[in-house]
Amino acid sequence: MKVSVLYAGLNTPHAGWVAIDELAELLSFYFDAEVLSPKVLPNSWLQRQIRPHQVNYEPLNTTGSDVLIVVARGPGDLGMVNAIADCRKKFGKIYGFVTDSYFQAGFVKETALFDAITVTAHEDMAFPQTRYHIPVHQLYQGADCLTWVPRSTHHRDIDVMGFGRTPPSYQACFSQRFHQSSSPYLYLHSPLGNLSGASVHLERGMLFKLLQRTRISLAFHLYVEPQGGRPRAMMVTSRWLESLLSGCIVAGRRPVSRMADEMLCWPGATLELSEHAQTAAEELEALLLRNDSLAAQRRTNIAEMLARHDWRYRIQTFCRLMNLPVPAKLHADLVRLQNLGASFASQ
Structure with a gap:
C-alpha cells in the first residue's frame, strides 16, 4: 500500500504546531510515505476582496497513491488538498486528522472530499458530520514520547x-x-x-x-x-x-x-x-x-x-478507525513504549 502524508509544517513551521508536525513525520516514517507540504501563495487584491478567508497554494507535483493522510493543525488545513490537481482521482482514499476541531468556522468546503476525518473532542464530531456528510471519529492529541x-x-x-x-x-x-x-x-x-x-x-x-x-x-x-x-x-x-x-x-x-x-x-x-x-x-x-x-x-x-499518550498509540487507533493495516515496524515501538513506561512506574 502506497501512502502520502500532507501537512503544513515543512513549508510553514511554527513553534506552536511542532507537536502536530511530529505526528505527520511519524506517519511518514512508519508508512514509508511520500511527504507533501504546500507553499502558501499571496492573494491578489481582488482575491482578498472576493474571498478574504481563502488560502491559495502553490501546486504540488504528485502522481498520487492509495491513501492520502492530511494532518491538519486546524480545520482550514483540510483545504491543502487544493494544492493537488484532481486529488480525488489521484488517491484511492483521503483521510484527515484535525487538531483544533472546535473551530467550526474554520472548516472549508473541501472537507466534503474526505472519506473520513478525526477530531480531537467528542463534542466536535457532530458539526462536520452533519455539514459535510462524511464519517467523523474522535481521536485525542498525543506527543512523541x-x-x-x-x-x-x-x-x-x-x-x-x-x-x-x-x-x-x-x-x-x-x-x-x-x-x-x-x-x-x-x-x-x-x-x-x-x-x-x-x-x-x-x-x-x-x-x-x-x-x-x-x-x-x-x-x-x-x-x-x-x-x-x-x-x-x-x-x-x-x-x-x-x-x-x-x-x-x-x-x-x-x-x-x-x-x-x-x-x-x-x-x-x-x-x-x-x-x-x-x-x-x-x-x-x-x-x-x-x-x-x-x-x-x-x-x-x-x-x-x-502508557497513554504517545502518537504511536494514536497512529494505531487511526489505522483501526480507517481500516488501514498497522505498519509492521510500529509494533516494535509500541512494545518499547510499554517497557519504558513500566520501568518508570517501577522506580
Whole structure:
C-alpha cells in the first residue's frame, strides 16, 4: 500500500504546531510515505476582496497513491488538498486528522472530499458530520514520547516555567514576585526561541531540555483571561502533555471537560492554582518547598504519558478507525513504549 502524508509544517513551521508536525513525520516514517507540504501563495487584491478567508497554494507535483493522510493543525488545513490537481482521482482514499476541531468556522468546503476525518473532542464530531456528510471519529492529541522522554535524571534548576500563553494577570504577578533579586526562585517564561521559521524544529530539543530541568510547569485552559475574539475550547493542548512527559509538576487551571477527565486521569496529574494570581504565587512557593516529596509524582507523570499518550498509540487507533493495516515496524515501538513506561512506574 502506497501512502502520502500532507501537512503544513515543512513549508510553514511554527513553534506552536511542532507537536502536530511530529505526528505527520511519524506517519511518514512508519508508512514509508511520500511527504507533501504546500507553499502558501499571496492573494491578489481582488482575491482578498472576493474571498478574504481563502488560502491559495502553490501546486504540488504528485502522481498520487492509495491513501492520502492530511494532518491538519486546524480545520482550514483540510483545504491543502487544493494544492493537488484532481486529488480525488489521484488517491484511492483521503483521510484527515484535525487538531483544533472546535473551530467550526474554520472548516472549508473541501472537507466534503474526505472519506473520513478525526477530531480531537467528542463534542466536535457532530458539526462536520452533519455539514459535510462524511464519517467523523474522535481521536485525542498525543506527543512523541519515545523521542522526548528524559534519558537521564537532571537537577531541576528552573523552579517555574511558563511557555506559550500565560494569562496576563498571572504573568505580571509571577514576574514581579520571582524576578526580584530578593526571591530565591527562578521563573523562566516565553518568549523562548523563535516562533516561526526553520529553526523551530531544531529548538524543539531545547524546549524539552528546559522542561526536564524544571520543577513546576504552568498550564492554563483557554478560558482563563481569554484574549482575542476567536472561539476557544476546554481542550488539553500540547503544553500539558509535554510538561508531564518531562517529569514536571503541572500547575495552573485545568480544563473542565471530558477530554481533560479522560486524558489527565491519574492522581496528581495536575494541581489547581487559585483564580487570584497573588494567591497562586503563594501556592507555587508552597509547592517548591515540597520539591523532594514530589519525586514519585514526577516518575508517575512520565510513566502515564508513555502508557497513554504517545502518537504511536494514536497512529494505531487511526489505522483501526480507517481500516488501514498497522505498519509492521510500529509494533516494535509500541512494545518499547510499554517497557519504558513500566520501568518508570517501577522506580
